[in-house]
Amino acid sequence: MKKNWWKALAVVLLLYVAVAGLLMPVPRLAILNESIRNLYFHVPMWFGMTFILVASVYYSVRYLRTPTPELDILAHESAKTGILMGVVGLATGSIWARYTWGAWWTNDPKLNGAAIAMLIYGAYLVLRSSFTDEQQRARISAIYNIFAFATAMPLFYILPRLTDSLHPGAGGNPAFAKYDLDSNMRLVFYPAVIGWTLLAFWLAQVASRLSLLKQKVYEKQLA
Amino acid sequence: MQKDFRLEWRQRAALNGMLLYVGSTVFVCYLSFSLRGGQLPAPAWNALFWIVLLFSAVNAVAKGFLQESRGRMLYYYTVVRPQAVILAKISYNALLLLGLALVAFSLYALVLGNPVQNVGLFVGNVLLGAVGFASTLTLVSGIAAKATNSSTLMAVLGFPLMVPMLLLLIKVSKNALDGLEFEASQSSLLTLVALNMIVGAVSYLLFPFLWRS
Secondary structure (H helix, E strand, O other): OOOOHHHHHHHHHHHHHHHHHHHOOOOOOOOOHHHHHHHHOHHHHHHHHHHHHHHHHHHHHHHHHOOOHHHHHHHHHHHHHHHHHHHHHHHHHHHHHHHHOOOOOOOOHHHHHHHHHHHHHHHHHHHHHOOOOHHHHHHHHHHHHHHHHHHHHHHHHOHHHHOOOOOOOOOOOOOHHHHHOOHHHHHHHHHHHHHHHHHHHHHHHHHHHHHHHHHHHHHHHHO | OHHHHHHHHHOOHHHHHHHHHHHHHHHHHHHHHHOOOOOOOHHHHHHHHHHHHHHHHHHHHHHHHHOOOHHHHHHHHHHOOHHHHHHHHHHHHHHHHHHHHHHHHHHHHHHHOOOOOOHHHHHHHHHHHHHHHHHHHHHHHHHHHHOOOHHHHHHHHHHHHHHHHHHHHHHHHHHHHHOOOHHHHHHHHHHHHHHHHHHHHHHHHHHHHHHHO
């Protein structure tokens, strides 16, 4: 229990976010209306994705220093979790856009950047599947993972800031943080960020343990 | 490093092939647009130019590692440091791409007309693009050379990685086409330089690990 307190915290926070996020009063704004509640689900996805991808790069760097299969599995599963969070983030954003902008997808730098970053990480999965030798696969995908992180992060955090965008928080559109995020919303938003990030780490941990176990079973069958 | 660079230069058999590749691509563009019998609008000119450059860059750089024989790799491995190899490859590829880009630009301007109003900015932009493409694609071709289906992998890995750079390049070259003053594209150019430096530094750091395997 001492080691697993953060999982309990994740469950509690996410339950709180689900209940409070859907029921607590939110500011009435034109166009946004109730869809402002997407703040509790869409935005934390990207926070969680960034944190888990940072963790993945950290494991990859450690793998290059001391190559062990555990670190490779951790890096791989963290990256996969990051991709999952990114895809969910794109999906929630797309649904939100359908009801506020009237289209599932618009030609917007922020949206395109996120989609291309997902393609970069999709290529990571393709790269992994095209090696037969396990050590070589681990080493080269670690290299690519670091490289991908260095090129994908500008897509999220630098390039969209250079151009105008429809997306909230860019191009003169009100960011949630500026004035319409009143203290009521902060009460849900910050727990949501922490909760979804913890969930991402939990997912990555469970997936890594599963694939470690699979590997052990496989080795036993060979022996 | 000097020597390595010269070695690279010596096996430039592919160079003529690349020149022909660029030439025929430009000519195909020209023929397919001459059917409409009109001058290309500037945005289409710009987009087509960068697409031609993108594809010839991927093809040109892919040769760098894929066509290297195993024996030669082992020889380099014993003689020079990996950092020297990656720097030599990047600078060779940058020069190669710059040459190709300038040839492509002059041919392109010859047959499709030259709407560029600020040539200095345009050429500077092409220079930055060549360096950026070279540093991204050199590492990618090194990675792809290790895998089994390397030619597909080269495109799959390379294209998304180049998109951030490409977006900035297209924006700046659009500014150059329209003859906007330098200030309009200053921030994009700075970001481009920063992006090049990030990619170059990461390739420099990572290549020794790739080399060892």
